[in-house]
Amino acid sequence: MLPSLLIFFTLLSNYIPVNTLNDEGFALLTFKQSVHEDPTGSLTNWNSSDEDACSWNGVTCKELKVVSLSIPRKNLYGSLPSSLGFLSSLRHLNLRSNRLHGSLPTQLFELQGLQSLVLYGNSFDGSVPDEIGRLKLLQTLDLSENLFTGSLPSSLLQCNRLRTLDVSRNNFSGALPDGFGSAFVSLEKLDLAFNHFNGSIPSDVGNLSSLQGTADFSHNHFSGLIPSALGDLPEKVYIDLTFNNLSGPIPQTGALMNRGPTAFIGNVGLCGPPLKDLCRGDELGLNASYPFIPSNNRPDDDSDGDSETKQKSSSGLSKTAVVAIVLCDVIGICLVGLLFTYCYSKFCACNRDKDSKKRTAECLCFRREESETLSENVEHCDIVALDAQVAFNLEELLKASAFVLGKSGIGIVYKVVLENGLTLAVRRLGEGGSQRFKEFQTEVEAIGKLRHPNIASLRAYYWSVDEKLLIYDYVPNGNLATALHGKPGMLSVPPLTWSERLKVAKGIATGLVHLHEFSPKKYVHGDLKPSNILMGQDMEPKISDFGLARLANIAGGSSSPTVQSNRIIQTEERQQQQHHHKSISSEFTAHSSSGSYYQAPETLKTVKPSQKWDVYSYGVILLELIAGRSPVLDVGTSEIDLVRWIQVCIEEKKPLCDVLDPCLAPEVDKEDEIVAVLKVAISCVNSSPEKRPTMRHVSDTLDRLPMAGD
CATH class of the missing domain: 3.80.10.10 (Ribonuclease Inhibitor)
Structure with missing residues (x-):
């Protein structure tokens, strides 16, 4: 095809034994030769003795x-x-x-x-x-x-x-x-x-x-x-x-x-x-039509012949009239200033008491154009603490160093380092919406009461017409998705051992039990996936983003009270893709993760959120911990989700090594534990919600397995 390529193949044939490897195989061997370091041995089975390259790693x-x-x-x-x-x-x-x-x-x-x-x-x-x-x-x-x-x-x-x-x-x-x-x-x-x-x-x-x-x-x-x-x-x-x-x-x-x-x-x-x-x-209020052009340079549609007329017109006011106009303006400005001062002292007399409830009651501000709906259009003059340990204010937060951690359709998350060294995670929900403060306040304070080692703690919040901020503890070790699959530009990370994966599985289960059984409203997370499982010290998992979709709906002025509408939109693509899954091949390549693949099948319908949704999502995460694959796989020219792939492997009675993450291959002595967890995962992803176990039953089952380091 290419002269240089033909020359290379000619030279290659001088020291590679004559065989039946096809031309595409030789082309790939040139890539192997251009790779000077292969620390994981990913190209070791690329051999010239094969007839073709179809059995080679990555091909x-x-x-x-x-x-x-x-x-x-x-x-x-x-x-x-x-x-x-x-x-x-x-x-x-x-x-x-x-x-x-x-x-x-x-x-x-x-x-x-x-x-x-x-x-x-x-x-x-x-x-x-x-x-x-x-x-x-x-x-x-x-x-x-x-x-x-x-x-x-x-x-x-x-x-x-x-x-x-x-x-x-x-x-x-x-x-x-x-x-x-x-x-x-x-x-x-x-x-x-x-x-x-x-x-x-x-x-x-x-x-x-x-x-x-x-x-x-x-x-x-x-x-x-x-x-x-x-x-x-x-x-x-x-x-x-x-x-x-x-x-x-x-x-x-x-x-x-x-x-x-x-x-x-x-x-x-x-x-x-x-x-x-x-x-x-x-x-x-000048230059409304031409805001960046000085008034003496503004375009003029009149001809030069009209300049004299305009000059006479501009001089038509007497000096007395001009002085009177100026005095009226000054008096008017003073009256407005006095009125504003009165309103400010009336409604924004913020005492600096650290009691968040007192601050909420006494520190309400409003915009002039929104004063007619003061009871709803409120702004906090400072951060509202949900924890007695919060000892910083809005001014300190705004002065802090901030770094973008991530972006999504729900907003941007920043890592914020205060002057005293305290590190926080701040999520900016958005700018719209000013009509539903009371609803937002009730929801965010309920979430703030949740305290558990395996749930990320919401410490404070800030509400204004222009900004809505949620302030959490900063969790230093990224999230479970990164721990399993890495991220762009990141050097290869040591794979999680089976003991670490089991510890993560148990921690997530314990956090969900607390959410389902011990929270005031027996909550449903609704959007559980590895990217919102944060990894704390010693790889202790912390469930994050709980209630986030609902808060975003409220903050954005949406009338929808639940996360259901968002989930239906996200799962439409999944429904369409599953319709095209017609064949399964023995070669599977990890595909980019999609949040919809963690969602239970019944979320495609307009039904009330159920805790069994979380059970299904948890089951997919367990499968991902075991298989080390993303929740959707490329199979030839089509795709298949991880749940279906595991089911097919079981139906075809494939050995455990075909399902297991290759990084776990050395831990063959843990096979019984892995099989036990796999059985739990399969029960969690049952297509029938009624046949899925409760998170309490899942947690108790996992607790009977040895803990990491035991």
């Missing part, structure tokens, strides 16, 4: 053609050879979280059937070749956390089937290609953060109507006005414009409305709501 074939090459998180050190362009049927290439370097060979973009290219978390450099436009079927392009330079080529717009475009944390520069927004109407994820992009944000970005989650433009050098079309994005999309060079008024349209200042910080030229910096002329 998936269809009709003896390589359709997928997936070798993530193996700490491979090396480069990509041009020979990969010989894999003409390749559909998926996933080499994320390794130590690969060098530029991308242009031959890679001759794979016109490529649908996903996932290279994040490596050290690739150079520019993205113009040839990328040949990948007409590309749906996922993830180049994040590398060292790429140059601008995004305009040919990328030809990849108009893209659903994921993540180029964050590189050294990309230049302006976004013209037509960026119009080209990617199917785009669901957009992350451009932490680069050097400049120029204006394209005016057609509002055409990205399929976006979900966060549209991240942050930490770049974008300049000029924020296009009003940005507000045409779906209202649930969080638009992050922080730390750029944007200027001018913030458009108050669509998805840009009711945003707090957090989305715009780091742009010294921006003005207007929700920022406190008024636009030029707004102080006195």
